[in-house]
Amino acid sequence: MGKPLTNTSNLTNTTNYEKTQVVYGIDNVIARAIERWRNTEEKMDSCIDKLQPKLLVTDKMLFPELLDLIKKDIRTRTIFEITEENVFYIRELLRLVKSNGDNKHIIRHLDNVVGNFSISDEKIFQSHVMGDLSVPNKNNNDIKTEKEQKKSGFSSVPDCSPQCILSNFKAFVEQQQNIFELMWEKAIPAEQRIREIEQGIEPGVIETIKDKEEIQNLSFSLLESANKEILVIFSTANEFHRQKGAGFFKVIKKVQEIRPWIKIYVLTPKDNEIEGEIKSNQDFFSFDIVFIEPLQRVSVLVVDKRYSLTVELKDDTKQQPSIDAIGLASYSNSPPTVLSYISVFETLRKQTELLKNLKHHDKIQQEFINIAAHELRNPIQPILGLSNHLMNRKGRDREERELLETINKNAKRLQRLTESILDVTKIESKSLKLHKEKSNLNNLVLDNVKNYKNFIDKSKNITFEYNNFNKDIVIEADKNRISQVITNLISNSIKFIDKKGDISITINKRKETNGENKKDVVVISIKDNGIGIDKEIMPKLFTKFTTKSFQGTGLGLFISKNIIEAHGGRIWAENNNNDGKGALFSFSLPI
Structure with missing residues (x-):
């Protein structure tokens, strides 16, 4: 012992x-x-x-x-x-x-x-x-x-x-x-x-740095110490400009000349100046630069997968080369901390590449759909014309007339589909144009209902009711596009009424507040007593292809929303609370 x-x-x-x-x-x-x-x-x-x-x-x-x-x-x-x-x-x-x-x-x-x-x-x-x-x-x-x-x-x-x-x-x-x-x-x-x-790994350190000059000098020292890899994330385009003015990229260039094997990757939001500067000065920016969306105000530097420096961007309005924009910074050589920033970098880079590929794919898809819709439109017109001509000729028996009506009805349905597809491509390419003119809103609604009545399924008994139509309201809008919205909403109501139902259309003038400003608007409401809107699709009702019905494509409400918003109005929907049946669709237009 x-x-x-x-x-x-x-x-x-x-x-x-x-x-x-x-x-x-x-x-x-x-x-x-x-x-x-x-x-x-x-x-x-x-x-x-x-x-x-x-x-x-x-x-x-x-x-x-x-x-x-x-x-x-x-x-x-x-x-x-x-x-x-x-x-x-x-x-x-x-x-x-x-x-x-x-x-x-x-x-x-x-x-x-x-x-x-x-x-x-x-x-x-x-x-x-x-x-x-x-x-x-x-x-x-x-x-x-x-x-x-x-x-x-x-x-x-x-x-x-x-x-x-x-x-x-x-x-x-x-x-x-x-x-x-x-x-x-x-x-x-x-x-x-x-x-x-x-393995020569230093003990993990996480240090907060307040001194702005110390932060800038530390970033340069880390760059100069790099031997394998430099990863940089700028949160804004202005920060890219400030760091360029401070000499950040000159240090990177010097390091690259001394150790040409170093891999350097930079993620930054872009503006016209950055894009033009990189294209015209490719010898100076001889490393990988990926353009990303602006981020929260924190820039990141990771060197050799061993050291990280994250810098808070306090004031992005400061002009280059100013360190006054810098807030606090956090330096670390702790492996978990450094690896987390590497993970953020890789995620941002992969997401950006994926988004770029998706945009390219989406562009090709839109071009194809546009071409296909135009190609479909061309044969539809002669089909409609010939079927109407044959229907109007005398001497047709009942069976022939029913067959011609079926051809004509489906041709019109295909026509509406191609027009909807073309409208969607115009909306997504931001090329939807409005041809505004002064129109009587009351007459516009009544004319659309009258025309649509001819297309209502004969097995359905639909009654229309009009409220506040005793005084004319004049709007300045694209008459055809507003007619398209009214038709879409009426079609939607009829679709979800079983055999017998009521549709009431109401026009009201009121003031709407937009921030501190108030403006006069007219609100058109279309109310039905059908089955109402499914709770599952309510949150995404006005997005593309939203439907729980085997009828239609789910494009009508998406197109209507964009038409109304292009006029400076808004559109919304809700289920009826009083009787528990049906839905109420409303849209506003400035007057």
Whole structure:
């Protein structure tokens, strides 16, 4: 068991009251440490600075006691600060722990551990300050209680003297146990820290920087240190211009000339100036630049997948080259942090490429649909013309007339489909043009209803009701396009009325607020008592291809919305609340 202990007293023998002791001298400090190891019954938690691993492994008095401690049937958790200087001794401690063949002894690493302390069985706290052991100490064997310390004070003890503080004050021990638990959560496995040392990986650091010049200089220093890869994300086009003015790209160019193998990738929003400058100066910008959408005001620099610098953009209105636009910055060499920014970079780059491909695909698709719709339109006109001509000729029997009516009806349906497809392509290519003229809205509604009545299925009995049509309202709008909207909404109502139903059309003038401005509008409402709008499609009612019916394509409401918004109005829909049946579609137009 090693050398017998002298000049010691066990706090556990005085369990009737709480007590604190301070011990001086290397012999007494080591003796108290050994005593705690021997007397621990269930668990011991320890935090040990970077100087002590060597002492644990090489001291002739401590090492045998350490072996006995490892063999005891207790749990230990130990935090070391593992460095290049003590890693050899930590490996030896790990070997001893693993040779015991159980998982009761765990070792972790934490940076900047100062001092040494342990907690035995959550009852006894012991703290060691070893000091400089090369300086002689006259008070080596002094043992002073808390009471004696109050009399003499600590000033009589040299700063270099090894000290040991022991306490069984319950509140104090609990506090120190909580501190240890917090440290334990932040600590990393010893094996991980040893691998970092072997691979030359620096301890993870996350630092907030406030000084603007320091931030700018750090970004240049990181660029100059690059050896493999540079990743840059600018959040706005203005930030690109400011950094160019500050010399950011000159530093990149210099690094590229010295180390031509370095891969450099830049993501930035663009403006006309950036695009033109890059095209005209390709020798200077001889690296990959991908144009992205503007981001939240944070720019990112990642170098060699080891260092990251994120910079807050405080004021994007500042002109180049101004560091006043810079806010706080965060520097890190922590692998998880750096890898997260690399992941953001790769995600942005892939999304941008995907969006570019989708836009190209969408353009080709729109061109194809446009051509197809035009090609369909050409044969429809003669089909309609010939079928009308044959229907009007005398001498047709009933069967022939019904067949011609079927041909004519489906030709008109195909005509409406091709017109809808062409309208969608115009809307999406932003080429929808309006030919505005003054029109009587009342007459426009009545004429459209009258014309549409001819196309209503004869099996349906639909009654129309008109409200507030006693006073004429004149609007300035594209007459044909507004007629298209009215027809679409009436068609929609009729489609969802089973056999018999009512459709009421109401016109109201009112004022609408747009920010601080009020404007006069007319609201046209079309109400029916059909099955109403399905709750599932209500949120996307005015988007393309939204339908739960086998009739129609789901384009009518999308086209109507864009026509009304092009006139400066808006369109909306809701289910009827009063009787619980049917839907109400409304749209407004400025007057």
